Amino acid sequence: MVATLSPLLRRAAAFGGGVALTLGTLLAVPTAAQASTDYGPAAWVPASTSNYTNASRESDYNINYVVIHTIQGSYSSAINWFQNPAAQVSAHYVVSKGGAVTQMVREADVAWHAGNWTYNTQSIGIEHEGYVEQDGWYTEAMYQASAAIVRSVTSKYGIPRDRAHIIGHNEVPGATHTDPGSRWNWTYFMQLVNGTTPPSWTQTVDNTTAGRFTASANWGTSSYSAQRYGADYRYANPQAVSDAAWYKFAVPATASYRVEVWYPAVAGYNTSTPYVVVTTGGNTTVQVNQQANGGKWVTLGTFTLAAGDYNAVGVSRWTSTSGYVIADAVKLTRV
Known part of the structure; x- marks a missing residue:
């Protein structure tokens, strides 16, 4: 202290x-x-x-x-x-x-x-x-x-x-x-x-967004939960491997962005799913309990992201807790 x-x-x-x-x-x-x-x-x-x-x-x-x-x-x-x-x-x-x-x-x-x-x-x-x-x-x-x-x-x-x-x-x-x-x-x-505001910008990437989501064959596809965003979502077993599902965003400018995630919450899903945010200061990991707050946007925080078209947010499998990790949708909003 x-x-x-x-x-x-x-x-x-x-x-x-x-x-x-x-x-x-x-x-x-x-x-x-x-x-x-x-x-x-x-x-x-x-x-x-x-x-x-x-x-x-x-x-x-x-x-x-x-x-x-x-x-x-x-x-x-x-x-x-x-x-x-x-x-x-x-x-x-x-x-x-x-x-x-x-x-x-x-x-x-x-x-x-x-x-x-x-x-x-x-x-x-x-x-x-x-x-x-x-x-x-x-x-x-x-x-x-x-x-x-x-x-x-x-x-x-x-x-x-x-x-x-x-x-x-x-x-x-x-x-x-x-x-x-x-x-x-x-x-x-x-x-x-000075009473001016930056141009508004938001972008949502779902696991089905063409050219904006990538995951290996280790990630399955499911439409089990009605809390999903869109037609389906991806899931994988937790394991200490570098095998994240990635969401690609066209970030318009180096600035502050609110990062929100959407996932279905089901008993048995992971209680400590690692979301990785690629910030100007390096990768930041935020743990999310995917047994709670499903079917709505959940805020990870506000982060400084660099301008560019790149994989900005990922869902990692690297967690010691049991239960599927879920990759559904991610939204960025400039603030």
Whole structure:
């Protein structure tokens, strides 16, 4: 649990002092939230006064930047940590994967988040739940909630809505951090900030879609379950072999895509079927219980996919659990 917050500890050390995190403070219950007076949609849970500088911005400092961070942990862990007087670190806002927003430092005050005093005095810091190195944390709800905060503060303080002024923590001069990382979709985020949206796109590939589905002869064909998508579906015995069924998509642009799967749910089918998503950061595997939620679209998550015409999603046979693995239909939607 302590390791989960190590990037916050490193940020505190970069600010100017070492701290120790105890299990008791990590598990502390946050103060009951009130409404924020700076930004209506946010809850107000104040950080410890030991973790930021009282100020009167923009009288004493101009606010020129917004800095985007990733917590390397959970929404609640960041809220708890910023309330700990030993943390010596804070941010103005914290955003959850589900789009909830908590404000912890008033915009007029200086949060300790950038590891650079000049940038601390001139910026609004926004933390985002999740991990830089993992797919699936930067959700549509999070992008929308964060972009709404940025629209608010840029309007209020006259900050240009461009990448010179809305930056990642990794772009702060002297930064030793990598957040928000390559999985953060800057193109889409800035479109949301500026009120533009990417072109809509969705594509569905079924196991019968010509030229878009491939599977070896080890995969049988069945129409047993009425929960199937289309006329039939494919099935195979689980085995530790590289013999995936693949779905090919013509991905229009490198961007974020919601990946959904359809399968029939039958008692005796596999409870841990591995779906493989080919992302810009490498293959990501999501396990799905195919004994539940059949006959409808089930979301695997939102992932960054590269542009091109290629096998983007697969159903693997490589699982230790018993029961047929099922390959029926997959849908991608640009978000």
